[in-house]
Amino acid sequence: MALYLVQHGKSLSKGIDPERGLSEEGRAETKRIAAVAQGYRVNVKVIKHSGKKRARETADIFDAALKAESGVQEMAGLNPLDDVSRVAEIINAGEDMMLIGHLPFMEKLTSYLITQRVDRPVFRFQNSGIVCLDQEEPNGFWIIKWALMPNIG
Numbered sequence: 001m002a003l004y005l006v007q008h009g010k011s012l013s014k015g016i017d018p019e020r021g022l023s024e025e026g027r028a029e030t031k032r033i034a035a036v037a038q039g040y041r042v043n044v045k046v047i048k049h050s051g052k053k054r055a056r057e058t059a060d061i062f063d064a065a066l067k068a069e070s071g072v073q074e075m076a077g078l079n080p081l082d083d084v085s086r087v088a089e090i091i092n093a094g095e096d097m098m099l100i101g102h103l104p105f106m107e108k109l110t111s112y113l114i115t116q117r118v119d120r121p122v123f124r125f126q127n128s129g130i131v132c133l134d135q136e137e138p139n140g141f142w143i144i145k146w147a148l149m150p151n152i153g
Helices: 024-039 053-066 084-090 105-115
Strands: 002-007 046-049 072-074 097-101 130-135 142-148
Touching: 002 105, 024 053, 024 142, 046 053, 053 072, 053 097, 084 105, 097 105, 105 130, 105 142
Parallel strands: 002 097, 046 072, 046 097
Antiparallel strands: 002 130, 130 142
16 A cells, blocks of 8 residues: 655745645646656555645646546645644555645654654655655554655755
């Protein structure tokens, strides 16, 4: 089972768009990363997002490239300050799933899955980037399998 964690693409400021949809740069970076993931044949059964406009738009771009079998769905609990332990409890270990959300939530979820603590950072996300986690058998420990970020450095 692979769990793909994504921070939404770069968004517009509230002054320009009160709902903070994706900026042109955010769309372009997300499309570029989605195309690379498609080229690597990343297989996602479902893409779930927080419901915020920037996360939904990011999810739609990834879905256009990856064609998730169960499509795109809104999921409660992926907002910036939500409790990561609640999401960790409901992750279906048998389903390749992409979750698209916000900081600091995505970084804290990654830390929590790997260390069981949210105060021990293990990865720094970038907008539109993907962190792929996998669950080791038979112990069930999560590991970072790979990451695909818009920028290196």
